Amino acid sequence: MNAQAPIDRGKADRPIPKPGILGISPYVPGKAKADGIDHPIKLSANENILGCSPKAKAAYAAAADQMNLYPDGRSGALRAAVAERYHLEPERLVFGCGTDEIFQLINQVYLEPGDNIVQGQYGFGAYAIGARACGGEVRFAPEPDYRIDVDAVLGCVDERTRVVFIANPGNPTGTWIGAEAIGRLHAGLPPSVMLVLDGAYAEFATDPRFSEGFELARAASNVIVTHTFSKIHGLAALRVGWAYAPADAADAIDRIRLPFNTSIPAQAAALAALADTEFQARSLALVEQWRPWLVQQLGGLGLDVLPSATNFLLIRFPTTPGKTAADAEAFLASRGYLTRGVAGYGLPDHLRLTIGLEEHNRAVVELVAQFLARKAQG
Numbered sequence: 001m002n003a004q005a006p007i008d009r010g011k012a013d014r015p016i017p018k019p020g021i022l023g024i025s026p027y028v029p030g031k032a033k034a035d036g037i038d039h040p041i042k043l044s045a046n047e048n049i050l051g052c053s054p055k056a057k058a059a060y061a062a063a064a065d066q067m068n069l070y071p072d073g074r075s076g077a078l079r080a081a082v083a084e085r086y087h088l089e090p091e092r093l094v095f096g097c098g099t100d101e102i103f104q105l106i107n108q109v110y111l112e113p114g115d116n117i118v119q120g121q122y123g124f125g126a127y128a129i130g131a132r133a134c135g136g137e138v139r140f141a142p143e144p145d146y147r148i149d150v151d152a153v154l155g156c157v158d159e160r161t162r163v164v165f166i167a168n169p170g171n172p173t174g175t176w177i178g179a180e181a182i183g184r185l186h187a188g189l190p191p192s193v194m195l196v197l198d199g200a201y202a203e204f205a206t207d208p209r210f211s212e213g214f215e216l217a218r219a220a221s222n223v224i225v226t227h228t229f230s231k232i233h234g235l236a237a238l239r240v241g242w243a244y245a246p247a248d249a250a251d252a253i254d255r256i257r258l259p260f261n262t263s264i265p266a267q268a269a270a271l272a273a274l275a276d277t278e279f280q281a282r283s284l285a286l287v288e289q290w291r292p293w294l295v296q297q298l299g300g301l302g303l304d305v306l307p308s309a310t311n312f313l314l315i316r317f318p319t320t321p322g323k324t325a326a327d328a329e330a331f332l333a334s335r336g337y338l339t340r341g342v343a344g345y346g347l348p349d350h351l352r353l354t355i356g357l358e359e360h361n362r363a364v365v366e367l368v369a370q371f372l373a374r375k376a377q378g
């Protein structure tokens with residue numbers, strides 16, 4: 001069906017989705033299954049390979065006694081803890097069912113049909129879905145060298161731009177831009193445009209020139225910083241994300257969010273996870289230990305691996321038939337290792353690989369070596 005065809009929806013013989021909805025491609029998550037393999041190693045969704053904090057698990061289990069109750073819709077205890085940990089004003093925080101929901105809410109608050117958002121060429125898929133659902137146009141700023149280009153982003157902005165979404169570090173690229181570049185981007189934006197800095201992987205970015213943007217957001221009336229409990233805290237299943245927003249934006253978002261968008265077990269687990277700095281340090285240490293090793297080993301096999309500030313790597317494969325990223329994804333899956341093909345992000349020659357435990361990382365390198373050698377001989 002042509003989603004653009006003009007239809008008088010009031011005269012249709014059945015309810016017809018509003019224009020644009022059927023033109024949206026649904027989000028494709030990383031694969032969780034491999035044919036014929038009972039327990040594949042999932043390195044396809046940038047989850048925390050260590051699981052989560054045992055304290056978070058205990059808090060989740062303890063919350064089972066409260067399943068008959070509605071949660072605190074303001075996530076009060078978690079709000080206070082996040083505010084204290086990050087030195088933020090509690091009333092400027094917004095909590096959501098993952099940061100995915102927060103992106104959706106930001107789009108709903110700011111976009112009318114005909115408005116647009118700007119994101120990087122390889123930007124995270126969730127921003128665009130929400131924007132299109134609001135009748136918004138999505139503009140992709142070229143990312144030369146697989147990195148956000150401030151001038152390219154600014155070049156996409158016009159008087160109908162309402163939001164600029166920057167994942168920093170980016171997914172699926174893993175690259176980042178520094179505080180200076182973010183400052184220049186913000187300075188170049190009209191004050192009417194909301195700049196969203198998505199810090200889903202910020203805890204893995206250890207370069208001192210990296211900034212999450214809280215200082216910028218504190219003083220600006222048009223900057224939102226988002227964070228998630230899905231990555232370093234390992235609570236992706238529970239769906240908790242938060243945003244630090246200007247007070248009027250936080251107020252607007254709170255007006256339209258579902259009243260109980262984070263559950264009691266999720267709030268309790270997130271609260272315990274936030275306090276477990278030992279687990280966070282362990283998660284970061286694992287990534288810091290194996291990230292350079294994987295880059296070096298895979299690079300040694302002749303593959304281009306982008307420098308990453310995240311818990312994953314983006315790896316470029318040859319275009320030779322039999323050696324492509326899709327072939328490598330299938331080969332690894334057949335041996336029980338799930339990686340993420342990113343053709344849907346416009347990167348058909350790349351695979352995204354979540355950094356695993358030592359045995360996973362060693363096995364992946366060995367399998368990739370076999371894959372490349374096999375095809376070279378074959």
Ligand SMILES: Cc1ncc(COP(=O)(O)O)c(C=O)c1O
Nearest residue numbers: 098099100167171200228230241
């Ligand atoms: C860049 C980026 N932002 C946000 C998210 C979503 O996080 P959440 O689980 O909080 O919805 C992801 C998840 O993969 C991501 O890669």
